[in-house]
Every structure is written in structure tokens, then in C-alpha cells.
Amino acid sequence: MRIRTAVRVEGVVQGVGFRPFVHGLATGLGLAGLVGNDARGVFIEVEGDRDAVERFLGGLREPPPLAVVERITTRALPPGGPRGFAIVGSDATGRRAALVAADSATCDECLRELRDPANRRHRYPFVNCTGCGPRFTIVTGVPYDRPNTTMARFAMCDACAAEYHDPADRRFHAQPVCCPACGPRLVLCGADGRALPGDPVEAARTFLADGGVLALKGLGGYHLAATARDESAVAALRSRKHREDKPFAVMVADLVTARLLAEVDPAEEALLTSPRRPIVLLRRRAGAPLAGAVAPGNRSIGVMLPYTPLHHLLAAEPLVMTSGNVSDEPIAHRDEDAFARLGAIAGAFLTHDRPIHVRTDDSVTRVFRGRELPVRRSRGYVPAPVPLPPGGPAVLACGAQLKNTFCLAHDGRAFVSHHIGDLENYETLRAYEEGVAHFRRLFAITPSVVAHDLHPEYLSTKYALDRGLPLAGVQHHHAHVAACLADNESAGPVIGVxxxxxxxxxxxxxxxxxxxxxxxxxxxxxxxxxxxxxxxxxxxxxxxxxxxxxxxxxxxxxxxxxxxxxxxxxxxxxxxxxxxxxxxxxxxxxxxxxxxxxxxxxxxxxxxxxxxxxxxxxxxxxxxxxxxxxxxxxxxxxxxxxxxxxxxxxxxxxxxxxxxxxxxxxxxxxxxxxxxxxxxxxxxxxxxxxxxxxxxxxxxxxxxxxxxxxxxxxxRRVPPNDGGISLGQAAVATARALTR
Incomplete structure (x- = not known):
């Protein structure tokens, strides 16, 4: 019997190769129909044998690696639609509820292209596909289509357009697709902003090898880099950044090098090599070949592997890779701001012309009993939501003063923000306000309740009080315990410590x-x-x-x-x-x-x-x-x-x-x-x-x-420190509303 079924899929299904996956699944089963993005997720129509349609619906539960399917709903349609299967244009109407994918490390297939002299993307620092590359940091709106990203200014060349439109190509509908002929360009500048001669990557590697401090534009902002084995270079970076003692993270080329510096167990290896590519805190090996100024007096070392093509091109030697800021300021992500704030620290800038829409620091994590224990949740993790009980009002939770995050919660989802930092100066407060505004637009959440800490002098509390909305004050330590409950999808009661x-x-x-x-x-x-x-x-x-x-x-x-x-x-x-x-x-x-x-x-x-x-x-x-x-x-x-x-x-x-x-x-x-x-x-x-x-x-x-x-x-999903407070505040405000 021939049937036609309308299917709706919700979750992380945009920007992760889900529509090409659906296209391949449907055509492989001989089904007709269509697939497209809209404000809620992905809509599908399939027509064919009942058995084939049922196998198609079962196949949707095994999506591409970066996709997360939260819910599938279906309804019957009358058969008789067009033959063939097509990816159709996106529908941006209606209330936005689609989830945005986190940034993902460069995949193995793209790395092979990066290293292949015969490939047209050989050594191109922006190679990506549907399985990897920038996502959250370049998204300006939903649905996740190229016009709603910072790639909108780069028109695809014929070769890239052919890949983009070919259902058999892994770049089929990959929104950041580009190549040297049509994509972003890299440039190495002096601290005065003037371009330096030569190949930017090779010149930057020479600059680092000679003991220089380099400002490097990454996925979510600028890094400050120095050769990790060069004592004078690392000491200079520490002095100029005004960071006397706090350890620096080190980026290494591969696991072999990571094991020269630290002990790496299987759970730590899984984190290091995951698409999220966080900084992982590891047990430092005695006599590890690092400058003493990298992590003075510390038996642990923060290690990460390259997560962009540019990192892979640069990281032949271990590099200190720290946030591009002066201590206590937010990470620089706009070029003019980076030159203004980092010019006294870095002697050269390796930058490019693809804008970063949302500044996002590296995530930091460690392993406890074989499971992840987050320390800082940011790039690679945000904006994946944490589930909350369904119902209740739309909540803006303003977080704490230190290690601040904010959270927007509605419809059973809590969107905990990227790491903002300590709300102790105007620059960080401005980054906080920009982040709240972006999340509100991105997830179409207009809060009706604002949750906040009880401390009257926290800038986050003052921000809450200025919103002119009903307030939900949450005691700081109750928020800590509530965050742990929400993190474990529990409502309590518990003994909270x-x-x-x-x-x-x-x-x-x-x-x-x-x-x-x-x-x-x-x-x-x-x-x-x-x-x-x-x-x-x-x-x-x-x-x-x-x-x-x-x-x-x-x-x-x-x-x-x-x-x-x-x-x-x-x-x-x-x-x-x-x-x-x-x-x-x-x-x-x-x-x-x-x-x-x-x-x-x-x-x-x-x-x-x-x-x-x-x-x-x-x-x-x-x-x-x-x-x-x-x-x-x-x-x-x-x-x-x-x-x-x-x-x-x-x-x-x-x-x-x-x-x-x-x-x-x-x-x-x-x-x-x-x-x-x-x-x-x-x-x-x-x-x-x-x-x-x-x-x-x-x-x-x-x-x-x-x-x-x-x-x-x-x-396990948000840190036990104050970076998790906003989730606890949101969970408390939601639960109180549901029990009234």
C-alpha cells in the first residue's frame, strides 16, 4: 500500500547534515517527498510503500554524528505527491524553536584534504563540511542557512556551489562551505595592523619559533599564543597579560605529544579527541618538556588538541594557547577591538575576514571516575540545552557575579550561555548584555520572569532589577544544589551540600x-x-x-x-x-x-x-x-x-x-x-x-x-562552580511557577 506521511523532527537537526542524511535515507528506500528547515526544526514528507516509510522513520533515530533527535511526530497525508525527493527552501515563519549546533572540530575527511597537495583545499585554513566546522559562533539567526551566518558575505564559487547542490557530496547543503577561491582569507599583521609579507601561516610559525607572542583569531575569539617550550616567550606573555600565576593551557598536535606531557586515561582521551575539543586537565608528567612559566608549581596541565584547520597548520610544536584578553576582561572577538586591546601584548596578529558573531571561550573539563566534570562550559558545548520539566513561564536567569553565565529557559529547555567571565567591569557587562540579547533572538524567548541572586551588589542582580519584570530571587547555595538536581534531571528533595x-x-x-x-x-x-x-x-x-x-x-x-x-x-x-x-x-x-x-x-x-x-x-x-x-x-x-x-x-x-x-x-x-x-x-x-x-x-x-x-x-553537564548558578536559578523559578 502506498502512503504519504508528514514528519516533523526537532532537536539539533540544522547545520549538522541532517537534510542530506534524510535525502540519502529516503532515496535509498525508493521514497518520494521533500525535506526542509523551518523555525522549529526539520519538516519532511515521504511517500511510498508502508514498509519503506516505516523503515525510513526508524532510520531517523540514527542520525549523523553531530545531530541530536529529541522528538519525531507524524501525521498522515493523502498520497499522490510529486515523484522524486527534494531538499526544498527553508520556511522562516512561525515561532522559532530550532536548536543551533555547537561548533565542532575539523573532521578526519577535511583534515585529509587539508594535507593533500593535490586537493584544491590543500592548507586552506577554513576547510569544513556538514560534519564539522563553525556553527554557534557564526550563526546570526535561524533557520540555519547561509544568509543567517557570518558566511553570508562570501558568495560560493562554481566548484563550491556544485558540491553544495550535489546530494552525493558530503558538502551537500553545508552552510559554511568555501575554498581559497571564494572563502575567507588569512593575513598576518604587525601590531600596527599592517600586513606582513609572505605566507601568513609559515610567517606566523617562524614568528612563534623566534619567541614571539602571537594574537590568533580562532573560532570564538582571539587567542594569545607562544611556544610552550620557550621560557622567555611564555614569561613575556604572562607579564604582558598581567597573569602572574594562573596556569596556561597548551595545544598539542596529537595524542602522542599529549602523552609526552601528561598521563592520559581512556576517558580523558575520549574528551581530548571528541568533536567538542575542550581543554582537559591532566596529571602532568614529571620532567614534561614545557617552560616552567606555563603552569608554575602545578602538578596538572590543561591540554587540548587542534580544533580548526588553522590550529592544525600551526601546532607542530606545543603552543601556549590562552584567551585573547588582559586579565579580568572578556575575550576579544572583533578585529578592531583585538588590535586595540591586545596590541601591547602581541607582536603580530594572525587574523582573517570571517566575522565571529558570538565570542566563546574554550571549554575546560576534567574526568572524575570515568565521567566528565565540567570546569568551564563554553565552545563546543553551548548552546546545547539542559532539559527541565515542561511548562512554566519563559525565564531569564541572570547568574552570579563570578564565572558568570546566564540562562534562558522555556518549553522544557534551559539554554545555559557560554562563559561570560567575572562581572566586574564595563567590558564584561557589555558582553553579558550582548549575549542575552543574542540568545533571546536566536531562541525566540521573551522572558516573563527574571531569576537572580540575592546579593544586592552583584551586577547580574542589578541587571535583573532593571528589567521591569516579575522577579524570582534565588539564594546562591540553593541555586548550586538546584543546578546539580537539574544537571541530573532530578526534582529532589535531597540533602544538598x-x-x-x-x-x-x-x-x-x-x-x-x-x-x-x-x-x-x-x-x-x-x-x-x-x-x-x-x-x-x-x-x-x-x-x-x-x-x-x-x-x-x-x-x-x-x-x-x-x-x-x-x-x-x-x-x-x-x-x-x-x-x-x-x-x-x-x-x-x-x-x-x-x-x-x-x-x-x-x-x-x-x-x-x-x-x-x-x-x-x-x-x-x-x-x-x-x-x-x-x-x-x-x-x-x-x-x-x-x-x-x-x-x-x-x-x-x-x-x-x-x-x-x-x-x-x-x-x-x-x-x-x-x-x-x-x-x-x-x-x-x-x-x-x-x-x-x-x-x-x-x-x-x-x-x-x-x-x-x-x-x-x-x-556532569554544567560546572559545580558559579558557572552553573544560572541553570539552578532557572530550575528554581520554573519549579516554583509550576507548583503555584
């Missing part, structure tokens, strides 16, 4: 060591670290020795002697509480212990003291200090007792103090969770907050909880 630097509490103090009984609609503060003063406010975050003083470390200890000129004054400040807001922060407890152990008195980036304290820990040590929970509903824990035990071990010459401290914090979580299980009957624990980026602590904590029979939820 949120450990971080600081977050504004409902009582106006700075929280950060929290045990919550929480679901997506609300929470109870069920336990916390006993608050101590934060002497000098933000100064104590920059100078961890102040937290040692706040925790009552004896004046005769080395940390006091190292800071003798200000020690008594800071101790007095803490005792009086003047300019010293109380905080329950576990992050600040880590700072105090790091200072006591001589790890770090002053930090150059957020969390540095805790990162270096983790590096000192002996993973074989299992000892821990006693933990006592005082009171109930909420219980409290005296961090001062833990610090006192650290001091006693230090004075006794015990060599494994850092490991014992980590074990103690893990024991604290297990003990607190057990207390709350007795009271509530809850058996699931959700772990969130920046402190749980520490994989040693996370491993000890999960091991201890599971040994006690708990189910443990950890992050």
Missing part, C-alpha cells in the same frame, strides 16, 4: 559551608560551618593569611611571622568585627589552612590557595581530624577546631597535613549527611559549589557517602 567561596545568605551574612534540605522549589538551612570574620572583606579573599588570623592561629606560627607587620591589626579587626563580615565559607577555611601550611599567603586568581593545597596532598594518606556537629536544625561545625588540629600536626612535624585536612572535610560531609538522614529519611546527597572542583576532595567525599549507603549526585 554546597561548599564554595562566598554567597549571600538569607540572613545577610556570607554563606559558603552549607547543608541544605532542598528541592527545586525551596530549601531549609540544615547545617553549616560556624561563621568567622572575613577580616577586611574582599582583602581576605586576596590574602589568605588573613583567614588564618581570623581562625585564631597563634601569633608565633610562621604565617604570623611572615605577615608580622599587619598581623596584630588584622587580628584586632577580626575580633571587633569592623569591616569583617561573618562567613561560613569552606573556601575560606581552605585558604586559612593553605596559609598555615605555607602554601600561599596571597593569591593571583580565585581559588589559587585551595588548588595548590590540593597539589600538596598525599593521596595515600587516610587519616583525618575529629569532626563535631553542635546543636540541631541547623547544626554547626567549628572550623577553628579543624584549623587547631592542623596547627598541632604542623608543629609536630607530621608530613601529611594537607591530605588529612581534605579527608576531614570529606568526613564532615558524610557526618552531616548521616545526621540529616536520621532526621529526614533522605538518602540522596547532591554535591555542588566550587570547592567540589577539587577531585581529591570529591573522590573522598563520594567514597565516604556511598560507603554509608547514600546515592550521590555530582555535576
Amino acid at each position: 554546597a561548599f564554595d567561596g562566598t554567597g549571600y545568605g538569607t540572613d545577610g551574612t556570607l554563606w559558603g559551608g552549607e547543608f541544605l534540605i532542598a528541592d527545586l522549589t525551596g530549601f531549609e538551612r540544615a547545617g553549616h560551618l560556624l561563621p568567622v570574620p572575613l577580616p577586611g572583606g574582599a582583602a581576605a579573599i586576596r590574602e589568605p593569611w588573613r583567614m588564618a588570623a581570623a581562625y585564631g592561629v597563634p601569633a608565633g606560627l610562621d604565617v604570623a611571622r611572615r605577615n608580622a607587620a599587619n598581623w596584630d591589626r588584622v587580628v584586632a579587626l577580626a575580633r571587633r568585627g569592623v569591616g569583617s563580615p561573618p562567613t561560613s565559607s569552606v573556601g575560606r577555611l581552605f585558604d586559612a589552612v593553605a596559609a598555615v601550611l605555607g602554601v600561599r599567603d596571597r593569591v593571583g586568581y580565585e581559588g589559587q590557595a585551595a588548588v595548590e593545597l590540593e597539589q600538596r596532598a598525599d593521596p595515600g594518606e587516610r587519616g583525618a581530624y575529629p569532626v563535631r556537629l553542635d546543636g540541631d536544625a541547623p547544626f554547626t561545625v567549628r572550623g577553628a577546631d579543624i584549623v587547631a588540629a592542623v596547627v598541632a600536626d604542623l608543629e609536630a612535624g607530621v608530613p601529611v597535613v594537607s591530605a588529612r585536612f581534605h579527608n576531614t572535610v570529606a568526613r564532615l560531609v558524610v557526618t552531616g549527611a548521616a545526621r540529616l538522614r536520621e532526621r529526614t529519611g533522605l538518602t540522596t546527597v547532591a554535591l555542588s559549589g566550587g570547592v567540589f572542583q577539587n577531585v581529591l576532595l570529591l573522590d573522598r567525599t563520594v567514597t565516604g557517602l556511598e560507603a554509608e549507603g547514600f546515592k550521590v549526585l555530582v555535576h
Whole structure:
């Protein structure tokens, strides 16, 4: 029996070769019909034998590698349509709901062309096809067609047009298709913007080999690059960028080179070679051939493989590849801005004339127990949505102050933005506002509710208050736990443990060591670290020795002697509480212990003291200090007792103090969770907050909880740090609306 069926496919089905895939599937089964893009996804009509149509519908569930099929719906049509199968023009009418694909690393077939002297795209730095290349960073609108990308200005030559229109070619309807005759052009310029002679790639490689710092226009913005084995070049980059200590990432040509620098297990290899191509934090090999200034004093190294053709052409030697900005500013992505802001850092610019529509930093991730644990979710991952319960209002969640992301949520999808950065200057705020406006246009979401942090001085909070829309204030640590719940597609309730630097509490103090009984609609503060003063406010975050003083470390200890000129004054400040807001922060407890152990008195980036304290820990040590929970509903824990035990071990010459401290914090979580299980009957624990980026602590904590029979939820799609806060805010605002 001959039938005709209308099919609608929703998900990531535009810009990933889905229409050519449908064309091939249908013609292979002898079906007639059509396929096209529209504002919702892909529409299809197929006509032929019932059995062939059913096999066609089953085949749609096995799409091309970059596609994600979320939903397929069908309806019967009367047979008798035209013979043959065609890709038809796009329909841009109606409410936009189509998903946009993330940028994807260059595929093997395109790399073969790049390296083939006989191919017309030999050494062409913009080679791509339906299976790879730029997507999110060049999209200006939907449907995903060339006029809605920054490739619109480049008219295809006859050869590229022939590929684009040939159903048998892998560039069939590949929107960024181009070649040296018709596509973007590369140019190497001096810092003054004048073009330099010679082949741009070869001249750039020579410039790097001679110790230069290069500004390189990538997929989502400019990088600053230097040869990773050249101590003076890396030191110059660090000095000019004003980045004193924070480690740089390294791009290497292949896995063989990656293994020379670091240990790579199978899960890490899978991440390194995935189409997303994140920076993966790996265990550094002793004696790895890198300049000391790449990651000073760090046992880990961030490694990534090339993800654009241009990277493949440049990365014969390991290269430092860091965001093209001065510290604390957003990454440069427009050419004129890059020359203005990076001219004092880079001696040359390798740039091109394909505009970047959305600035997008590299993603950073690591592996925990064989699974991905995101640290920064951006290029290669965004804008893939996180599922939320269907229904509820359209929500704009404004995120946190540090490591900011925003989130737009509607119709069961939460679109968490690319990494924006710390909202502490005008440039970053402008990037934030531009990003919100672009997401609103791209996904046709007009928010009716704005979710925000409770901190009145966060720029993200002020932005929310200025929208003139109904507000949903979400406490910072509730948002952390809610993000972990949403990340695991759970509604709770759970025992939520949120450990971080600081977050504004409902009582106006700075929280950060929290045990919550929480679901997506609300929470109870069920336990916390006993608050101590934060002497000098933000100064104590920059100078961890102040937290040692706040925790009552004896004046005769080395940390006091190292800071003798200000020690008594800071101790007095803490005792009086003047300019010293109380905080329950576990992050600040880590700072105090790091200072006591001589790890770090002053930090150059957020969390540095805790990162270096983790590096000192002996993973074989299992000892821990006693933990006592005082009171109930909420219980409290005296961090001062833990610090006192650290001091006693230090004075006794015990060599494994850092490991014992980590074990103690893990024991604290297990003990607190057990207390709350007795009271509530809850058996699931959700772990969130920046402190749980520490994989040693996370491993000890999960091991201890599971040994006690708990189910443990950890992050897997958004970071546990403040980069996940916007998802938590969106999840809370949605859940509250659905339960009214």
C-alpha cells in the first residue's frame, strides 16, 4: 500500500547534515517527498510503500554524528505527491524553536584534504563540511542557512556551489562551505595592523619559533599564543597579560605529544579527541618538556588538541594557547577591538575576514571516575540545552557575579550561555548584555520572569532589577544544589551540600559551608560551618593569611611571622568585627589552612590557595581530624577546631597535613549527611559549589557517602562552580511557577 506521511523532527537537526542524511535515507528506500528547515526544526514528507516509510522513520533515530533527535511526530497525508525527493527552501515563519549546533572540530575527511597537495583545499585554513566546522559562533539567526551566518558575505564559487547542490557530496547543503577561491582569507599583521609579507601561516610559525607572542583569531575569539617550550616567550606573555600565576593551557598536535606531557586515561582521551575539543586537565608528567612559566608549581596541565584547520597548520610544536584578553576582561572577538586591546601584548596578529558573531571561550573539563566534570562550559558545548520539566513561564536567569553565565529557559529547555567571565567591569557587562540579547533572538524567548541572586551588589542582580519584570530571587547555595538536581534531571528533595567561596545568605551574612534540605522549589538551612570574620572583606579573599588570623592561629606560627607587620591589626579587626563580615565559607577555611601550611599567603586568581593545597596532598594518606556537629536544625561545625588540629600536626612535624585536612572535610560531609538522614529519611546527597572542583576532595567525599549507603549526585553537564548558578536559578523559578 502506498502512503504519504508528514514528519516533523526537532532537536539539533540544522547545520549538522541532517537534510542530506534524510535525502540519502529516503532515496535509498525508493521514497518520494521533500525535506526542509523551518523555525522549529526539520519538516519532511515521504511517500511510498508502508514498509519503506516505516523503515525510513526508524532510520531517523540514527542520525549523523553531530545531530541530536529529541522528538519525531507524524501525521498522515493523502498520497499522490510529486515523484522524486527534494531538499526544498527553508520556511522562516512561525515561532522559532530550532536548536543551533555547537561548533565542532575539523573532521578526519577535511583534515585529509587539508594535507593533500593535490586537493584544491590543500592548507586552506577554513576547510569544513556538514560534519564539522563553525556553527554557534557564526550563526546570526535561524533557520540555519547561509544568509543567517557570518558566511553570508562570501558568495560560493562554481566548484563550491556544485558540491553544495550535489546530494552525493558530503558538502551537500553545508552552510559554511568555501575554498581559497571564494572563502575567507588569512593575513598576518604587525601590531600596527599592517600586513606582513609572505605566507601568513609559515610567517606566523617562524614568528612563534623566534619567541614571539602571537594574537590568533580562532573560532570564538582571539587567542594569545607562544611556544610552550620557550621560557622567555611564555614569561613575556604572562607579564604582558598581567597573569602572574594562573596556569596556561597548551595545544598539542596529537595524542602522542599529549602523552609526552601528561598521563592520559581512556576517558580523558575520549574528551581530548571528541568533536567538542575542550581543554582537559591532566596529571602532568614529571620532567614534561614545557617552560616552567606555563603552569608554575602545578602538578596538572590543561591540554587540548587542534580544533580548526588553522590550529592544525600551526601546532607542530606545543603552543601556549590562552584567551585573547588582559586579565579580568572578556575575550576579544572583533578585529578592531583585538588590535586595540591586545596590541601591547602581541607582536603580530594572525587574523582573517570571517566575522565571529558570538565570542566563546574554550571549554575546560576534567574526568572524575570515568565521567566528565565540567570546569568551564563554553565552545563546543553551548548552546546545547539542559532539559527541565515542561511548562512554566519563559525565564531569564541572570547568574552570579563570578564565572558568570546566564540562562534562558522555556518549553522544557534551559539554554545555559557560554562563559561570560567575572562581572566586574564595563567590558564584561557589555558582553553579558550582548549575549542575552543574542540568545533571546536566536531562541525566540521573551522572558516573563527574571531569576537572580540575592546579593544586592552583584551586577547580574542589578541587571535583573532593571528589567521591569516579575522577579524570582534565588539564594546562591540553593541555586548550586538546584543546578546539580537539574544537571541530573532530578526534582529532589535531597540533602544538598554546597561548599564554595562566598554567597549571600538569607540572613545577610556570607554563606559558603552549607547543608541544605532542598528541592527545586525551596530549601531549609540544615547545617553549616560556624561563621568567622572575613577580616577586611574582599582583602581576605586576596590574602589568605588573613583567614588564618581570623581562625585564631597563634601569633608565633610562621604565617604570623611572615605577615608580622599587619598581623596584630588584622587580628584586632577580626575580633571587633569592623569591616569583617561573618562567613561560613569552606573556601575560606581552605585558604586559612593553605596559609598555615605555607602554601600561599596571597593569591593571583580565585581559588589559587585551595588548588595548590590540593597539589600538596598525599593521596595515600587516610587519616583525618575529629569532626563535631553542635546543636540541631541547623547544626554547626567549628572550623577553628579543624584549623587547631592542623596547627598541632604542623608543629609536630607530621608530613601529611594537607591530605588529612581534605579527608576531614570529606568526613564532615558524610557526618552531616548521616545526621540529616536520621532526621529526614533522605538518602540522596547532591554535591555542588566550587570547592567540589577539587577531585581529591570529591573522590573522598563520594567514597565516604556511598560507603554509608547514600546515592550521590555530582555535576556532569554544567560546572559545580558559579558557572552553573544560572541553570539552578532557572530550575528554581520554573519549579516554583509550576507548583503555584
